Amino acid sequence: GAASGAMEASPSALRRAGNEEFRRGQYGPAAELYTRALELLEAAGEAAAEERSVLLANRAACYLKDGACSLCVADCSTALELVPFGVKPLLRRAAACEALEKYRLAYVDYKTVLQVDCTIQAAHDGVNRMTKALLEKDGVNWRQKLPPIPTVPAAAQTRWSGPSAGGPGANTSVTALRGEPGESMALGWAQSPAATGTQRARTLKEEGNELVKKGNHKKAVEKYSESLKLNQECATYTNRALCYLSLKQYKEAVQDCTEALRLDPKNIKALYRRAQALKELKDYKSSIADIKSLLKTEPKNTAALRLLQELNRT
Numbered sequence: 001g002a003a004s005g006a007m008e009a010s011p012s013a014l015r016r017a018g019n020e021e022f023r024r025g026q027y028g029p030a031a032e033l034y035t036r037a038l039e040l041l042e043a044a045g046e047a048a049a050e051e052r053s054v055l056l057a058n059r060a061a062c063y064l065k066d067g068a069c070s071l072c073v074a075d076c077s078t079a080l081e082l083v084p085f086g087v088k089p090l091l092r093r094a095a096a097c098e099a100l101e102k103y104r105l106a107y108v109d110y111k112t113v114l115q116v117d118c119t120i121q122a123a124h125d126g127v128n129r130m131t132k133a134l135l136e137k138d139g140v141n142w143r144q145k146l147p148p149i150p151t152v153p154a155a156a157q158t159r160w161s162g163p164s165a166g167g168p169g170a171n172t173s174v175t176a177l178r179g180e181p182g183e184s185m186a187l188g189w190a191q192s193p194a195a196t197g198t199q200r201a202r203t204l205k206e207e208g209n210e211l212v213k214k215g216n217h218k219k220a221v222e223k224y225s226e227s228l229k230l231n232q233e234c235a236t237y238t239n240r241a242l243c244y245l246s247l248k249q250y251k252e253a254v255q256d257c258t259e260a261l262r263l264d265p266k267n268i269k270a271l272y273r274r275a276q277a278l279k280e281l282k283d284y285k286s287s288i289a290d291i292k293s294l295l296k297t298e299p300k301n302t303a304a305l306r307l308l309q310e311l312n313r314t
Helices: 002-008 011-023 027-065 069-082 087-099 103-116 121-138 183-190 195-213 217-230 234-246 250-263 268-280 284-297 302-313
Strands: none
Touching: 011 027, 027 069, 027 087, 069 087, 087 103, 087 121, 103 121, 195 217, 195 234, 217 234, 234 250, 234 268, 250 268, 268 284, 268 302, 284 302
16 A cells, blocks of 8 residues: 555665666666655765665666666766776766767776776677777877776776685675666676686687797787687787787787786887887877887887887988
């Protein structure tokens, strides 16, 4: 009866009811239930940050389904202020930005998701789509127009390997996921704790290295690419960049070095190989800039000094 209905109106009950509507494809009614739950929690204040964040991400999912992309972005941003680096609000905001053709913002969100958990396929696919879109829109120097990509603190990263998996803080991003709609948005969650993944990644990288020694760069690229899907490691990127240089795929080489430098900003190989690729792409200014950063770390690096001489002649 009506009395029991009034009793039931706790935020968690409203959230469950909202999830039920969401599953049935009733996105409008679901959003209303999440809104009511949020109103109850607003009164409860700061203590309910995590619960509010989940409700906002859920309501954002409703907005996304209904094509209200700007509302989705707003809810995700608030959710992320409450609980930084939540994967679902990041993925939903990325999808909404993509729909709004704000490709740079979408790219940054997809990349941030991969820092939190590199097993999420939806984010890998998003990064690939945005890279294509931005290359078309902004040309080869599209990365220079990106807003900064936030560095995800270790506590927010889902590190599947190592003993800390059960430790405090290790599961922050996972616990926030209970009872949420839109599971298909983040199919990366069911991965087994992939210490095995890291192991497999290493094996694939070593197979790639063997192929490089034999001069088979094409096959090596395949091995490195497989390895990078499992574990984004700096050396794997710089190795693949070397292959791309040999294959004259200079844009790809630049991208790989940029990835490597995200992981290790002073990496000598990444700076040198990116400079080589940029020189081939006739972007001499950027190439010289990379060599100069490298020489700050290793002033006597002969290969770099030689390349700088060549560049100064162009």
